[in-house]
Amino acid sequence: MSVNKPTYSEPLDAIKTSAFDRRLSIAKASLNIGKRWATNSAFGLFKSKEEKNLQKQAFMREQAQYLVIELGKLKGSVVKIGQMLALYGEHFLPPEITEALQTLNNQTTAFAYPIIQSALINELGEKIHEFDIEPTPIGTASLAQVHKAVHKATGETVVFKVQYPNIADAVDSDLDLFRQLLKVTNAVPQTRQLDEWFEEIRDLLHHEVNYLLEVDTTELFYQRLAGDERYAVPKIWREYSTARVLCMSFEAGISIMNEQMFALSQDRRNAIGQASIEIMLREIFEWGDMQTDPNFGNYLIRLAEDSNTKNSHLTNIDKLVLLDFGAIRQFDDNLLKIAKDLLIAGFYHDREKMAQAIEMAGQFYPFFTNINPQIKADMVDLFLLASEPFSLPSQNPDMPTHVLDDKGYYLWDKSDLHNRVIKLASKSATSKAFSVPPKELMFISRKFIGAYTFMTVLKAKTQAEYLIQPFVR
Incomplete structure (x- = not known):
């Protein structure tokens, strides 16, 4: 769960959780959108093609903002669906x-x-009296x-x-309602890719609302990282804990x-960066279990001087605190093999191996x-570029000189890699021969984009040998 600091001005004292209330809200929004669309079309009858395109673009933006406002009122899985589509819907929306x-991430009003x-009380009964609970939340999400x-x-x-x-x-009714709302905007093509993504989101949401699954995954990562003092994972x-309530240790950061x-030294920031990329x-490439939400809210940094809290022993290093294990997606061995082959080709900047x-x-x-x-050749170029920070400078003649310091460390903030990748990717995406990539590839792509950011x-600053060597053997 990516948690935002809540706004406290007007805590909500009601939530529309009944199917009837939520359908009524969506129906009203759909009706208003439909009316707006009809009115806009009528006003555009006598305009030129260029004027119509500009009008349509401005109107689409207005409709989208109205859509977000209405979704934000409902909270719950409707908002989560919108957030997921914002993250992965660039190829079909x-x-x-x-x-x-994307602005749905700002809907942080607390209840x-x-x-x-x-x-x-409904989940834990009398057990809640064993705690002194702070009524003001430290974070909210959808x-x-x-x-x-x-x-x-x-x-x-x-x-x-x-x-x-x-x-x-x-969850299921919200998905249907969300699709209905998108449909009446006349802005979203009802395609097979959209159907597939809604089914993917359905699976992810059903997994995420079952906290007993998150309990298991959190404990699994706790065990995996127990021997590495660079990481802190909450103790369950x-x-x-139940399917609807999760209790875990408070992890400061x-x-x-x-x-x-x-204000940290370069060496300390390098160590934190190394830990984040390694995980x-x-x-x-090792576990096949990936946190699919790259939001910064899922991570905290516990600085070394702050590591002597009640819930952690004193250490001399900074810790990366991993908070959320609800949006975990498992990948099969076939995808892991493909990903590893792509990584090895990128490490050696080998065009033939990448192809x-x-x-x-x-x-x-x-x-x-x-x-x-042609698209396949462009994809080779794209993957080679995306793997630039993980490639050996001695093997990569395409690496710009300004992205390395005099010791051969990769300078992430000087690289402009994200924009270069986006620019190259858009070249293929605008081609008529381009189709929506597999969902798994998009998950991994977003994971890397989050890591790059x-x-x-x-x-x-990082060196490819230290980052990648353990994974290319």
Whole structure:
């Protein structure tokens, strides 16, 4: 769960969780959108083609903003669906829609504590009296909010991640309602790709609202990283966790955007960056379990001087705190093999090996077989560029000189890699021969984009040998 700091001005004291209320809200929004569309079309009858295109673009942006406002009122899985489409819908949604949906991350209004308290009592009964719970949340999200608490018997500080009432039961109907709302905008083509993505989102949401699955995954990562002091994973309190309430240790830390981060030495920032990239690579290439939400809110940094809290032993290094294990997606061995082959080709900046890896991927994903030779050649260029930070400078003549310092360290904040990748990718995406990539590839792509952004903000420096060597043996 990517958690945002909540706004406290007007906590909501009601949530529309019944199917009737939510359908009524969507129906009203659909009716208003339909009326707006008809009116806009009427006013455009006598305009030139160029004027109509400009009018349509402006109107689409207005419609998208209205759509987001209406979705934000509902909270719950409707908002989560919008956030997922904003993240992965760039290939099948108009840019005006995806841009507007991205603002759903700002819907952080907290719900009044009586609603949360009622949910806690419903799930835990008398057990909640074993804690002193802070009524003001320390974070909110589309499906739940987080409250800090102290266990009276032990004095340990924990957090309760409390799912909003009836949200889990509304997932399927919310998906149908969201599709209906998109349909009446006349802006989104009703394609097979859209159908597939809605089914993917359905699976992800059903997984994410079942906190017992998150309990298992959190404990799995806790065990995997227990011997590595660079990471902190919350400890689960199973006795106080259910399918709708998650209880875990409170893990202190600061956001990567905190000004304290920018005062750290280069070596400390490099170490944090190394740890963040390593965990991503292990998720994809070693474990096959990947956190699919690259939001910065899913990570905190516990600075070395702040590591002597009640819930952690004193250390001399900065820790990367991993908070969210609800949006985990598992990949099969075939995809892991493809990903590793692509990484190895990128490490050596080997164009022939990269082309072979893409060709081999076609055995499992027809997308790679069906694309025409020009698009395939462009894809080789794209993957080689995207793997630039993980390539050996001695093997990569295409690497710009300004992205390396005098010791051969890659300068993430100087590289402008994200924009270069986007520019090259858009060249293929605008081709009539281009089709929507496999969902798995888009998940991994977004994961890397999130990691690139993290490293750029951190102004970290890395060396490919230390990053990739363990994964290319």
